[in-house]
Amino acid sequence: MNEKNNSLLVYTLIYFGFLYIPVLFLPIFSFNDANYMSFPLAGFTTDHYEEMWSKRNLHKALWASVKVGVVASVVSTAIALLAAKAFVRYKFRGQNVSYGAIMMPFLIPEIILAVSILIIWINLGFPLGLVPVTIGHILFCTPFAMLILIARIEGFDFSLEEASRDLGENAWGTFYRVSLPLYLPGIIAALLLSFIISFDEFILAFFLSGSDATLPMYMWNQMRFVKKLPHVLALGAVIIVFTTFIVLLAFWLRNVGQGKEKQDIAIKL
Amino acid sequence: MNENFIQINGISKHFGNVKAVDDVSFSIKEGEFFSLLGPSGCGKTTLLRLLAGFEYPTNGNLLIDGSDITALPPDKRPTNMVFQNYAIFPHINVEQNIKFGLRKLGLTDDEIKKRVNDVLALVKLEGYEERFSGQLSGGQRQRVALARALVRQPKVLLLDEPLGALDKKLRDEMQLELRTLQKEIGITFVFVTHDQQEAISMSDRVAVMSEGKIQQLSAPNELYKNPENIFVSDFIGETNFLKASTRSKDGDHINVAIEDLGDFKVKNNLNIPENSSDVVCSVRPESMMISRDKSDWDICLEAKINQTSYLGEMTRFYVEVSGINKVITVSSQHFDNQSFENNTCFISISLEDISLLQKK
Numbered sequence: 001m002n003e004k005n006n007s008l009l010v011y012t013l014i015y016f017g018f019l020y021i022p023v024l025f026l027p028i029f030s031f032n033d034a035n036y037m038s039f040p041l042a043g044f045t046t047d048h049y050e051e052m053w054s055k056r057n058l059h060k061a062l063w064a065s066v067k068v069g070v071v072a073s074v075v076s077t078a079i080a081l082l083a084a085k086a087f088v089r090y091k092f093r094g095q096n097v098s099y100g101a102i103m104m105p106f107l108i109p110e111i112i113l114a115v116s117i118l119i120i121w122i123n124l125g126f127p128l129g130l131v132p133v134t135i136g137h138i139l140f141c142t143p144f145a146m147l148i149l150i151a152r153i154e155g156f157d158f159s160l161e162e163a164s165r166d167l168g169e170n171a172w173g174t175f176y177r178v179s180l181p182l183y184l185p186g187i188i189a190a191l192l193l194s195f196i197i198s199f200d201e202f203i204l205a206f207f208l209s210g211s212d213a214t215l216p217m218y219m220w221n222q223m224r225f226v227k228k229l230p231h232v233l234a235l236g237a238v239i240i241v242f243t244t245f246i247v248l249l250a251f252w253l254r255n256v257g258q259g260k261e262k263q264d265i266a267i268k269l
Numbered sequence: 270m271n272e273n274f275i276q277i278n279g280i281s282k283h284f285g286n287v288k289a290v291d292d293v294s295f296s297i298k299e300g301e302f303f304s305l306l307g308p309s310g311c312g313k314t315t316l317l318r319l320l321a322g323f324e325y326p327t328n329g330n331l332l333i334d335g336s337d338i339t340a341l342p343p344d345k346r347p348t349n350m351v352f353q354n355y356a357i358f359p360h361i362n363v364e365q366n367i368k369f370g371l372r373k374l375g376l377t378d379d380e381i382k383k384r385v386n387d388v389l390a391l392v393k394l395e396g397y398e399e400r401f402s403g404q405l406s407g408g409q410r411q412r413v414a415l416a417r418a419l420v421r422q423p424k425v426l427l428l429d430e431p432l433g434a435l436d437k438k439l440r441d442e443m444q445l446e447l448r449t450l451q452k453e454i455g456i457t458f459v460f461v462t463h464d465q466q467e468a469i470s471m472s473d474r475v476a477v478m479s480e481g482k483i484q485q486l487s488a489p490n491e492l493y494k495n496p497e498n499i500f501v502s503d504f505i506g507e508t509n510f511l512k513a514s515t516r517s518k519d520g521d522h523i524n525v526a527i528e529d530l531g532d533f534k535v536k537n538n539l540n541i542p543e544n545s546s547d548v549v550c551s552v553r554p555e556s557m558m559i560s561r562d563k564s565d566w567d568i569c570l571e572a573k574i575n576q577t578s579y580l581g582e583m584t585r586f587y588v589e590v591s592g593i594n595k596v597i598t599v600s601s602q603h604f605d606n607q608s609f610e611n612n613t614c615f616i617s618i619s620l621e622d623i624s625l626l627q628k629k
Contacts, residue, residue, distance in 0.1 A: 162323055163356035165343040167370030167421065177369075181360045 023240060030233040035226055048234040055231065061218035065199050068130055068214060072137035073145075073194035079138070080145035080190060081183070087146075088153045106143035113139065114207040121208065128210030136204035141194035148193060148250075152186025185253045192250040196243055215239075271334070274299035274457055275320070275425060280329035281481075282315050289315040291481035292328070297459065297474075299334075302451050304460045304468040307478035308504070316478070317427050317461045321350045334424055344373075349418035350427040354434070355410045357402040363413050364398035370421045388420040391450065408439050419454070428460045432467060444471055465505050469493065477501050495538055499626050502551045509554065509597050513625070514546040525550065525625060529593045530568065535623045547628040554600040556622035559586055559614050566617035572597070574612040579605060588616060 030049070034042040052058060083102055087095065105113055114136065121132045160182070164174040180187075202216040209217055219235060222228040275297035282290040290312045297303045305313040318324045320331065322343035330339040338346050349370070358366050367388060371381050389395050392412040402410060411431055418426055431447075432440045448471050451458050462468050468475045469489040476486040477500070485492060485501045496502035499510070516524035516532070523537040527550055541548055563569055572588040575596060586599045599616050 157354065157356065159352050159354060159356040160358060162321075162343070163350070163352060163358070163417075164369070165323075166321060166348075166350045167417065168344045168373045169370075170342070170344055178358060 026233055026240065027237040030230065030237045032230075035230060048230040049238075051231040052234055052238075057213070058215075058218055058231075058235065061213045061215045064130055064209075064212055065215040068134045068137060069195045069198040071134050072141055072198040073191045076138045076141035076194050077145045077149075077187060077190045080142050080149050081187060083142075084146050084149035084153050085179075088150060088156070089158060102146060103143045105139045110140070110203045111207075114204045117204070118207045128208055129212045130209065130214075132208040133205050133212075133214065136208055137198040137201060140201065140204065141197050144197055145190035145194045148190045149183070149186050152183060152189075156182065189250040189253040192246050192253070196246050196250075200239075200243065271299040272296065273332075274301075274334060275459070276332040277316075278330050278332070280316070280319060280331065281327045282312075282319060282324060283327045288481045290319065290326070293481070293483055294329075295476065295483060295486055297457060300455045300457055302448065302458045302460065302471060302473045304462060304472040304475045305478060306462055306465060306468040306475050306504075307484075308463055311478040312481040313461045313463075313478050314429060317350075317429055317459060320425070320459060321348055321427050322346050347424035348427055349421050349423040349425075350429065351411070351414045351418050351431045353429045353431065355414040355431075357405075357410055357413050357417075359402045361401075362398065363394065363400050363405070366402075366413055367417050367420050369417060374421070384420050384422075388416045391419065391454075392416045407435050408443065411435065411443065415450075419456070423456065425457045425459060428458060430462055431460075432462070432464075440467075447471065469505070477504060479504075496551065496624060496626065497539060499549060499551075499628060502624065502626055507554050507598060508551045509595075511550045511552070511593075511595070513548050513550045515541055515543055515548055515625075518543050523625065530570075533567070533620055533623070535620050535625055537625060539625065539627065541625055541627050545627070549626050549628060551624045551626055552618055552622060554585065554598040555583070556619070557597075557599045558617040559588075559599045559601045559604055560617065561609065561614065563615050564617040567620040568618040570616050570618075572614055572616050574609060574614060577605075586614075588614065590616070 028041070031044055031046065032041045033045040033047070080102075083098075086092070087099060117132060117136050117139075118128075121128065126132070156179075160178055161174050164178045165171075169177060200216060201214075202220065205214045205217050206220070213221065215235075219232050222232045273296040277293060277295055277297075280290055280293050281288065293312075293316065305316055307313045315324060319326055322338070322341060322345075326339065330337055332338065333347055358369065361369070364385065367385050368381060371384065376384070386395075389398070392415050394409065394412050394416060397405070397409065397413075400409075402413075405413065411434075414431070428447075432443050435443060444467060447458075460468070460472065469492065472489055474486065475489055475492055477484045477492065479500050484504075485497045487495075492501060492505050496505060502508050503510075511530070512528040513525045516526060518524075518537065519534060521537060522534050523541065523543070524532060524534050525548070526532050535550070558564060558566065563571075570590045570593075572590045574586050574588050576587040578585045578587075580600075583600045583602045584605045586601065586604075587596050588599060589596060597616065
């Protein structure tokens with residue numbers, strides 16, 4: 001019959017190597033006892049990690065990123081939830097147009113989005129800082145959150161909502177007692193992914209943050225000084241681990257209660 | 270007992286250009302087991318959803334127990350529904366499902382407990398309180414859906430093809446059980462089904478629907494014995510149609526010429542006019558007799574058996590009568606496929622069993 005063909009396997013290995021080997025250098029050099037990223041390795045040290053504890057500006061930038069990330073993810077998930085529900089549940093006039101409008105920030109180059117917001121913001125006479133960054137992030141995160149939620153809500157049996165109305169609950173009671181708990185895994189996945197997108201985002205922050213650096217801005221600033229490079233590597237390594245964990249969690253949550261497990265989930269209100 | 274417990278007055282529901290329900294008016298009695306029967310797309314489910322409040326009518330109004338509910342949202346109506354797919358909430362257990370609709374009724378904890386226990390006993394689900402929907406069989410889910418609706422003690426229970434998802438044996442059991450349950454609690458049931466046997470065996474009255482209109486509303490035996498039009502005659506049970514035209518009336522009878530058979534005098538329940546060629550005669554397969562020898566019935570025809578199918582409690586013969594260009598279906602409990610030599614037989618019809626119907 002078929003001869004065993006390994007070319008797909010080879011392709012897969014090359015693909016993953018291409019993707020992940022550069023990323024692996026970051027943690028490797030973050031433990032290297034030298035200021036330059038070059039082989040051979042000079043020796044093992046955790047000094048770069050310890051260094052992070054003493055950088056006041058790093059802490060400030062971290063806190064700024066967390067604040068922006070939390071607000072942006074909560075707001076964009078809320079907008080995305082309402083939009084996703086409307087797109088899945090109802091057919092209405094202008095559906096395609098409004099869908100396209102929400103997806104737009106996902107498609108147009110980020111730099112154009114950033115410059116547009118910058119121009120409007122400055123013309124309105126408002127100061128740059130975390131507020132315009134947050135607004136930009138909300139725009140940018142909403143399409144991602146909406147795609148996740150649409151995937152979740154598409155499998156939803158809307159007769160459950162009718163059953164709730166039939167059993168005496170009004171629209172809000174139905175949303176709170178039936179829809180929300182069943183959408184919850186999708187909502188959490190959308191929150192986590194939006195947070196990560198905001199947390200990693202550089203271009204919007206670069207144009208709009210003014211003197212309030214977010215974490216990616218802080219890293220970019222540090223890269224200009226050779227001596228400061230190693231602790232940025234350490235920071236990068238920590239962020240990779242943290243981000244990977246959150247993304248995996250989000251994907252796991254997105255699938256909870258879908259398909260086979262659907263009947264078994266029990267999220268108590 | 271209130272004859273006009275549910276009043277449906279001139280109800281229409283249009284979806285774009287489609288008239289799902291087209292100017293329908295009738296009343297349902299208090300405590301009645303009422304079925305809406307028809308093929309898919311006939312408007313029966315839309316009518317049920319109008320009663321539940323999931324749709325609002327384009328025209329007309331709805332009254333339950335004297336009060337106008339036309340504009341009320343589902344949560345303000347004295348109705349509860351058993352959904353086709355049961356719609357059991359998957360994130361809460363059986364007990365919480367049943368309690369779901371009691372929150373806003375202002376009951377004390379003791380009253381809630383009593384109602385839940387009573388309804389669990391009624392649908393024989395004691396001991397399943399902690400289960401989740403995924404851990405129940407189809408029949409059990411159906412009981413939960415029933416309990417969840419009945420625990421609110423609605424004036425009307427709406428059932429949307431609740432037995433459709435069950436296997437045949439369970440379905441037969443549930444038919445009996447639902448019927449007994451309804452008589453026991455005395456709540457008005459409005460039952461939607463496309464299964465004529467289900468509607469006929471369970472209901473006090475049946476409304477046969479097609480194309481958004483009521484074709485006939487009567488007791489099950491009337492539907493079967495005295496169908497008012499071709500659609501009903503064809504939809505309820507099996508029948509043979511023979512082309513005919515009417516001649517002169519004779520009291521409550523009328524003379525008809527049945528194509529290829531000759532002239533006969535049959536009863537004219539529907540008061541079909543004289544000299545009309547738009548009529549057919551309907552004869553049920555089981556009202557005919559099949560035999561080896563000639564009989565002295567009103568009509569007796571020699572025929573050839575084309576095909577037989579053995580159905581257990583009866584055998585169905587598909588026969589060809591010389592001179593009639595049509596296969597006729599006859600059922601018999603006494604003969605089977607080995608009964609006839611050379612596939613020749615006689616089929617006999619009594620004029621009493623011929624119903625005369627008008628084409629549209």
